[in-house]
């Protein structure tokens with residue numbers, strides 16, 4: 001996973017709530033068996049059918065920070081939604097609330113999800129709509145988002161922040177606890193099923 | 199200290215906990231399918247890691263599989279490549295696979311319970327958000343992403359944060375014609391599509407206790423549509439009766455020991471929930487969705503809402519966008535909405551009881567000539583059972599199409615899709631834009647509403663049917 005420390009870029013205001021992962025990337029784009037190349041499916045229905053969709057507007061081309069309405073990433077567990085955003089050039093998504101699995105997936109794939117109060121999201125929307133070229137800085141070290149003269153803090157737990165800053169892979173971390181895993185396996189009740197043909 | 203059901207199962211699986219770190223949770227069963235696993239197996243290969251517990255891992259082909267000509271090679275080369283990747287990975291890593299044509303094949307959340315692999319008190323994960331289905335047995339079951347699939351394959355554990363606890367209590371008796379699907383759609387309409395974020399929901403109360411296992415699965419299945427990590431129901435005699443004798447259920451002395459343990463899996467008196475929601479069964483009615491998320495639903499007697507009536511800004515905008523996409527006008531009675539396609543199937547409502555319920559309404563009747571109805575059993579096991587009961591003939595004689603098992607039009611990764619602008623009444627779980635095909639419009643319904651709708655071509659409750667079936671009273 002690519003480490004995340006601080007990122008400065010322009011932001012795209014996505015004024016929609018409850019954006020589900022079927023909108024971020026529809027099922028027909030999930031057939032690829034590689035981990036990259038998903039940008040073609042990113043918001044494809046809205047990009048195709050809505051000329052005015054924010055990512056179709058030239059002033060937001062090249063945006064690397066997506067500022068979305070509440071409840072971003074509901075629905076399917078597809079991590080492809082994070083990959084599609086990364087492949088589409090995004091490093092950060094900001095929303096007042098994320099769906100659990102999407103948020104979890106983001107921390108595994110190196111996409112930073114930042115929760116800000118809705119009032120801060122509205123201020124950010126207003127700022128980048130007034131001036132799309134406004135640089136926005138997301139500093140994971142300091143846990144802040146800055147645009148113009150405004151700097152607002154965000155919360156992220158220390159453990160997740162450390163993993164993202166270092167770009168650490170969970171499997172490697174868990175393998176340090178092999179003895180604990182083996183001890184648990186020795187305690188498991190004997191009636192538990194196995195998947196071997198019955 | 200008194201504990202909830204979810205806390206009991208969670209605590210029994212903590213391998214390691216340390217201040218300031220997530221808990222490490224042991225996973226008893228890992229279900230795998232073709233869409234969310236290829237990159238996880240690639241990760242293992244790149245790192246030279248084996249699958250730690252192939253014996254606790256089971257794979258099936260479901261999302262991409264065609265429901266016609268199931269024994270022929272898949273025509274779509276990209277779908278075929280994905281299914282072939284799963285076959286190669288299962289063989290290389292020593293994992294049992296139920297491929298197309300196998301009698302154990304089917305939707306991952308249908309085959310786990312059917313085989314008796316899903317049991318009370320277990321932790322179960324799958325790279326699929328509807329893994330919550332298995333919670334109907336009192337298991338802690340949740341969906342994960344592909345990185346987590348790789349983590350479980352490699353270590354049989356997952357780093358987890360302790361979830362919050364929500365109780366959804368439904369007391370009383372469900373009115374005639376009101377099913378588990380209507381209950382869960384009403385719950386989601388009440389708490390919202392992400393209202394249970396961070397929580398495990400436990401469904402309780404007399405209306406839940408009275409449900410069959412299959413109906414309980416329908417409820418737990420859609421917990422994710424309220425944003426919950428998982429949904430659970432405490433195991434009881436209904437659960438044990440369902441499990442006994444299934445291929446992977448414990449036998450003999452093991453069965454007795456297991457049942458004794460399972461009886462302890464309930465929320466203790468005095469345990470505290472972070473959030474509580476109460477519904478009265480008597481107030482519920484057949485539910486249908488009008489919008490583009492599962493929380494946008496109403497009793498079928500209602501009318502398409504006017505966005506102006508929503509006080510909340512986001513809800514108003516969401517309603518406006520939904521109605522524009524759905525091509526609906528505020529004030530239209532829901533029962534006047536005409537549909538092109540009826541889909542009966544999915545991990546929500548593709549089990550044998552769902553097919554029986556729908557067949558009962560279709561027996562001796564003909565579906566509307568302008569409406570197509572697809573009946574897709576959730577698994578080969580369900581298909582064979584239905585055929586043994588003659589349900590396939592009831593469906594085909596009514597004019598419906600009887601298909602092979604799989605996810606099918608629930609998400610349209612195979613050829614079963616809506617055309618742009620086409621409208622469906624669907625027993626699946628998601629009415630998101632384009633979910634059933636580009637530009638397709640989905641109304642979520644129960645199996646009995648699906649069948650009644652197929653008969654009239656409009657959204658219809660079974661109680662609205664006025665004709666007598668040709669064979670009635672015979």
Ligand code: SF4
Pocket residue numbers: 260261305306307326328544545546604605608609626627
């Ligand atoms: S039936 Fe639908 S919801 Fe269920 S696993 Fe298949 S695609 Fe997912």
